[in-house]
Amino acid sequence: MNRITAQLHTQLSRRGRSARRPAQPPPTLVAVAHGSRDPRALRTVTGLLDRVRALRPEVPVRLGHIELNEPLLTDTLAALRGDVVVVPLLLGRGHHTKRDIPATVAAAPHLRARIAGPLGPHPLLAEALHTRLAEAAARSGAPTTAPGGVVLAAAGSNDPDAAVDTARTAELLSARLGGVPVLPGHASGTGPRMSDALRALAGLGHERAAVASYFTAPGRFASQCADAAPGIAAAPLGAHPAVARLVLHRYEQALASAPLSHEAVTVGV
Structure with a gap:
């Protein structure tokens, strides 16, 4: 009896210590922006991540850039330890999502990491694009009804998958606009x-088509596309609440796909 009592006491003590053990913090969300020489880009991305933090205050959020801005992704990863989920703030598949980001994460073997898919395509982006078009129409004094035709202006890529993803977003935005050609x-x-x-679009009778800016933040390509607009030109997606929700959605998708591992694995859209 004494031996059984001692064993029960030991087991209960272990359970008590286990119950008092603090919960592990969630993996760090590392958002990856492209980077730009336009000073508005960093301010915009910082504002977006502030919205992400407000939605999930318990999730540590860090920023890393592929190029042109600090902190670079390599430096951000070098300063971290433990579990991370890398979320590209990019809008489709391409060289950066398929090669650059995985290679950078693989060069940080001290981390247990997963790489989420790019933000697009997704209906939440169509929601944000719709809002930006409405804001541009309001600024210009144009009617608040849907525009006659829209160009979805994107950076582009030599990877054909990027064009496929942009075309899918154009379909989603068209549906959001009630069938307006995009x-x-x-x-x-x-x-x-x-x-x-x-x-x-001009061939379809839409001489002054609107331009929806399919860019996360301002930059050279976004400015070029806006300057070419014959009608209204919307602002980039920026810190739209729907984009912040989508960042967290990609983070959660990556966590649900499989356990974190030392080998970085990219999670599909």
Whole structure:
């Protein structure tokens, strides 16, 4: 009896210590922005991550850039320990999401990491694009009804998957606008250019098509596309609440896909 009593006391003590053990903090969300020489870009991305923190105060959030801005992703990862989920603030598949970011994460073997898919395509982006178009119409004094035609202006990429993702977002925005024609127009890479999309819409009778800015933040390509707009030009997505929710959605998707591991794995959209 004495031995059984001692064993029960030991087991209860262990359980008590286990119950008092503090909960592990959630993995750090490392948001990856492209970077830009435009000073507005860093301010915009910082504002977006402030919204993310407000939605989930318990989740540590850090920022890293691929190029042009500090902190660079390499430096952000070097300063972290433990579990991280890398969330690209990029809008489709391409060289950065398929190669650059995975290579940078793989060069940080001290971390247990997963890489989320890019933000787009997703209906939440169509929601944010719709809002930005409405804001641009209000500033210009244009009617608040849906525009006659829209060019979805995107950076573009040499990876054909990027054009596929942008085209899907154009479909989502068209549906959001009640069937208004929305055509993708790229500033670079493969796929139709802005001029191609504008000519196609003009052929449909939409001479002054609106431009929806499919960019996370201001920058050179966003400015070029806005300058080419024959009608209203919307602002980039920026710190829209729907984008902040989408960042957390990609984070949660990555966590639910599989346990964190030393080998970085990219989670599909």
